[in-house]
Amino acid sequence: MRRSFSILLCFAILISFAGCRGGNVTESSAGRAFVIGFSQVGAESDWRIANTKSMTETFQGDPEYEFRMENARQQQENQFAAVRRFILEGVDLIVIAPTVEDGWQTVLTEVHDAGIPVIITDRSVSVWDNNLYLTNVGSNFYGQGKKAVDWLSEETRGESNVNILHLQGTIGATAQIQRTQALEDAAANQGNWITNKLYGDFTEAKAYEVMTDYLATTHDIDVLYSENDNMTFGAMRAFDEAGITYGEGGQVKIITFDATKEALQYCMDGKIDLCVECNPLFGPMVKELIEKYRKGEDIPKQVYVEEKVFTSKDLDQAFIDSREY
Numbered sequence: 001m002r003r004s005f006s007i008l009l010c011f012a013i014l015i016s017f018a019g020c021r022g023g024n025v026t027e028s029s030a031g032r033a034f035v036i037g038f039s040q041v042g043a044e045s046d047w048r049i050a051n052t053k054s055m056t057e058t059f060q061g062d063p064e065y066e067f068r069m070e071n072a073r074q075q076q077e078n079q080f081a082a083v084r085r086f087i088l089e090g091v092d093l094i095v096i097a098p099t100v101e102d103g104w105q106t107v108l109t110e111v112h113d114a115g116i117p118v119i120i121t122d123r124s125v126s127v128w129d130n131n132l133y134l135t136n137v138g139s140n141f142y143g144q145g146k147k148a149v150d151w152l153s154e155e156t157r158g159e160s161n162v163n164i165l166h167l168q169g170t171i172g173a174t175a176q177i178q179r180t181q182a183l184e185d186a187a188a189n190q191g192n193w194i195t196n197k198l199y200g201d202f203t204e205a206k207a208y209e210v211m212t213d214y215l216a217t218t219h220d221i222d223v224l225y226s227e228n229d230n231m232t233f234g235a236m237r238a239f240d241e242a243g244i245t246y247g248e249g250g251q252v253k254i255i256t257f258d259a260t261k262e263a264l265q266y267c268m269d270g271k272i273d274l275c276v277e278c279n280p281l282f283g284p285m286v287k288e289l290i291e292k293y294r295k296g297e298d299i300p301k302q303v304y305v306e307e308k309v310f311t312s313k314d315l316d317q318a319f320i321d322s323r324e325y
């Protein structure tokens with residue numbers, strides 16, 4: 001009786017050790033690829049599709065890496081589920097492009113407790129302890145908004161009242177928070193800027209819907225401040241249907257963010273007044289930071305990508321054709 005019990009006890013102890021991962025999961029063992037789990041926001045915009053292409057092409061072409069991407073369809077809950085799956089799979093590093101800033105404390109603590117490093121890309125997360133992630137690679141969204149409002153301030157200098165229609169992206173996303181803040185700060189200083197907000201969730205369809213409804217109530221718009229190109233395209237379609245002119249020489253000045261090829265083409269053709277670039281092509285930069293991390297080198301907590309603004313004067317067809325997105 002005693003003998004069979006001790007065999008059973010040893011067997012139970014063996015099973016319990018087999019279930020716990022030993023060692024540091026962040027160091028891929030010699031010979032196997034370094035596994036990256038990437039939770040992407042969705043496919044809501046041309047910008048996002050270009051960003052996914054940049055990340056995918058950077059890693060999938062390199063045998064040293066195994067790249068697993070999950071599309072959250074703009075739902076944060078889907079990102080939590082994807083990140084928890086990556087933990088269970090024991091990936092070596094997790095990259096997250098967060099839908100919104102809030103709500104990440106718990107799941108990032110779980111990742112931290114599992115010993116898996118995290119890189120935040122594009123937008124940011126709001127957590128008590130920024131040691132829960134290695135670095136944040138993305139845009140200075142407030143800086144983008146500041147470039148836009150500085151241009152608009154010059155364009156509307158001396159005008160009595162400026163009616164600005166503000167098309168907001170996904171509420172709570174860093175891109176929305178900071179592009180909105182830049183406009184609100186400027187409007188507070190200008191005194192003659194009157195702003196009205198519509199919610200377009202960064203998509204063309206939603207923007208077309210809300211703009212069509214809005215134009216049924218008023219056509220009193222001097223400026224459209226649209227937080228991404230796809231919402232701008234939806235708004236332009238609604239303007240066309242309502243007979244409202246826009247762009248250079250039109251009733252409505254259009255400011256748009258992302259500077260995708262399609263937006264730059266409209267800008268060169270005088271249909272959009274200002275394109276504020278938001279650079280999605282940071283896959284190579286993320287890879288470079290991961291390689292520094294794997295070598296034990298320090299990496300900065302925040303890395304901004306280079307970005308510019310464009311008016312029709314800055315554009316020609318060769319430049320637009322040369323753009324990657």
Ligand code: GZL
Pocket residue numbers: 044045046047048122123138139173175202227228229230257258278
């Ligand atoms: C910006 C990114 C935004 C883009 C939109 O970095 O988060 O989300 O401006 C996209 O096109 O939907």
